[in-house]
Amino acid sequence: MMGLVILAMLALVTLGLLAALRVRGGTLTLTAAALAIGCAGYALQGSPGLGGRPNRTAARSPPVPLTAARKAMMGQFTAADTWTTISESYARRGKSEDAVGIMRSAIRARPGDYALWVGLGNALADHSRTVSPAARFAFARADELAPNHPAPRFFLGLALARSGEPDQALALWREVLAEAPADASWRPFVEDGVAALSADARRR
């Protein structure tokens, strides 16, 4: 009922202001009557008991932990791994724009490193919460740099799955799985992904 209290205070302050400006007698009575009608209008239309709900920053779901799959596919203790780890730490703290900036800086220094382009694609997809043309471009550039490598297609598939395109993701992952050596360390990640999306497709 806080709204009614605010209304009453506003009406009283207004009347006080008018009295201070030397509105007197019948005019003040007329004004009070009009303000009372205004109060009635508010009472009919307002929601005096409803509180506000300020939303200062959008609630971001934390990014999917990609580290294990990334290291299995693209190796660790490399320059790309270092940059991507820093970028992911920013993304985890909700600073997804900075995470993209870090990957762009790394790419300016090593433009031919496909792993950095995969990291940029992941950072862009996380920032926009969809596979935007910019993210798709980054994955495509990675694929151009390492045409037969599974990582660009796998992570593009992951981004597609996260942004509500499971069928496209499943098609990509099946393709990757078909080409995967039986003893590849990253093969279980792809198998798990295909199984999960296939089950999801059956439910749908």
Add this chain to the structure above:
Amino acid sequence: MIAEAGLAGLWLAAALAAVQLGLALGLGGSEGRRIASIRAVAVGQGALSLFAFAALLALFLRTDLSVLLVAENSHADKPWLDKLAGTWGNHEGSMLLWVTVLASCGTVVALFERRLGERTLVLSLAAQAALALGFFAFLLAASNPFERLSPAPLEGRGLNPLLQDPGLAFHPPTLYLGYVGLSVAFSLAVGALVTREVGPALARAMRPWVVGAWILLTLGITAGSYRAYYELGQGGWWFWDPVENASLMPWLAATALLHSLNVLVARGGLRAWTMMLALIAFSMSMTGTFLVRSGMLTSAHAFAVDPTRGGFILALLALYIGAALTLFALRIATVREGAPFEIVSREGALVANNLLLSAILGIVFVGTLYPLVAEAATGEKLSVGPLYFNAVAGPVALALAALMLVGPQLRWRRDRVAIIARLAPGALVALGALVATVLLAPSIDLLPRLGLAIGVGLVPASLMPLVGRSLRRTPLATWGMCLAHLGVAVAIIGMASDSAFTREKLASAVPGERLEVGPWLVEFRDVVPLAGPNWTALEAELRASRGGGVTILKPQSRSFTEPPTTTSEAAIETDWNGQLYAVLGEQDAGTGRWLVRLWWKPFVTLIWLGGMLTALGGALALAGRWWRARATRRRFEEAEW
């Protein structure tokens, strides 16, 4: 609770508007204290309106999703300036801004206007209160900006990305101040028509409002034109979009009005015509509001798609304009005639200026409303575009510009002696420019050729009123007039030059390819992805060279998620003699080639420079008159002591 406080403030402000109207019409209050009471109530109404608008600003800055308007038009991830601008980047918020400015203008008139007779002032304040009351009713009944949502959504839907631009923070409020500033001219005209006190005193009271509104409209239209130029990525600066026309129409009427007001102040003439223009100018503002808010137009600016709202505004429009024109018809025969003048005189030129401006206004009005009327009558969708407007309004606008070569050189009442000497510089320069364009650029069209000639001729002609004067003693208002006319000349040169000399290149290119446009050689180097606060983008790197100079342009194709939209962010390189304008389009999935559009636009910046000079001229004139009035008042007070 902020939303509830805002709504409460809005209801109480509406109540005070009704009280102000009632008091001004003599319903209650003692006769001797009426004006004091009306002033106090007007102050209360303005304060409560500002309070309601401040509440809406706070709701947008906090992204309070329990408010429907915020949930539909904002998002927590937006930069704060876009959140702020989002307050008026929608139907309800912009209408609240409209009514807040209306109420605030009424407050300023009530507090500071001392030149008019009390009865005229009281009736003017009645008219202002009636306008405010109608728009308060519209807000509360059909467009409540504080409508609540329960439960509140987790996230908002975001703002149209085309409107997510720093320009939105300044362009609409400037235009609104201009539109609604004209309401004071309307109300003063209504008051004066009732009391029949149409004369120089009324014109002096009206002039600062009209000039102020005109300055803001000029700035708003100039800013809007530049915003459309860089934001839409089409290389155009005026599209004859109905919403652009909705801002142009009040500006044309206000331009005519401020010129005719000068005749009324200086010579007591053009009384009926000035009153008609005062009514028409604000009527055009309301018509523009109707066009934008009715949902009849499809545009980035057209927010409401609700026939109830359109019907409500149409009813208000019919009521206010109909009543004002009826009053004009009933009263104008009894308004005293002004002083006579000859055709070859400053008054004669100003009458011609008014006729030509009114003709352009009529052309734009018909072109804007005809498709709507035709669709309503026949169901057939029509489009009236630049072909009509340029072909019909262009020659009349050029005739008006040619008149500017002559008008400012003429004296009041009559002018026969030595006109030729004063006209010669402008006319000779215009003729020289015409010959030069024929020799140097024989292939350009007639309209831009004449525009260039007249625009160049107007430069010396605009400054001629300063020749032979002591520049230190020349009134600031005269400087203002010269500067405003010079601004028009500069803008005409820019428009004509853009129309005559623009070069365009549309190419499908891959990185490494080179393109030529005008004097520039542009190398398409690469495309890189990047991210902004609430968008991701693909950005091209273009290396442009001309002579020894090299510059890098970075046009972007941006993708917004909330709501999902793609926009083109043009890259613009400004040089002393024009702009190189680049847009990145989509990539062809098959060939991998990118669509790249390039324009070389010689002297295009003069269009906006001219607009700013024109507004600055208006501001100088306003300041000069204010300064002079203050000095006169002081001298008068000292003489009384």
